[in-house]
Amino acid sequence: MPDVNCTVSTCKHFGSGNRCSAKQIIIQSEAGGGVSPDAQLSSLSETPAQSKDETCCQTFKSMQ
Secondary structure, three states, X not given: OOOOEOOOOOOOOXXXXXXXXXOOOOOOEHHHOOOOOOOXXXXXXXXXXXXXXXXXXXXXXXXX
16 A cells, blocks of 8 residues: 555554555545445445545646
8 A cells, every 4th residue: 555644643553754554545526425435335326526725635646
């Protein structure tokens, strides 16, 4: 898995050097709303976004 940086120090996956230690990362667009922490990835639908402002992902790049 590539390095995943995180600034949420209250998360149990927050590690030294602002590294995320989670085995899986789930990112949704803001329009997708919150996801239950117990949600299965296969049960989630796509949540398109046009810009990083529509996500919580600072590394977002539009496919267009």
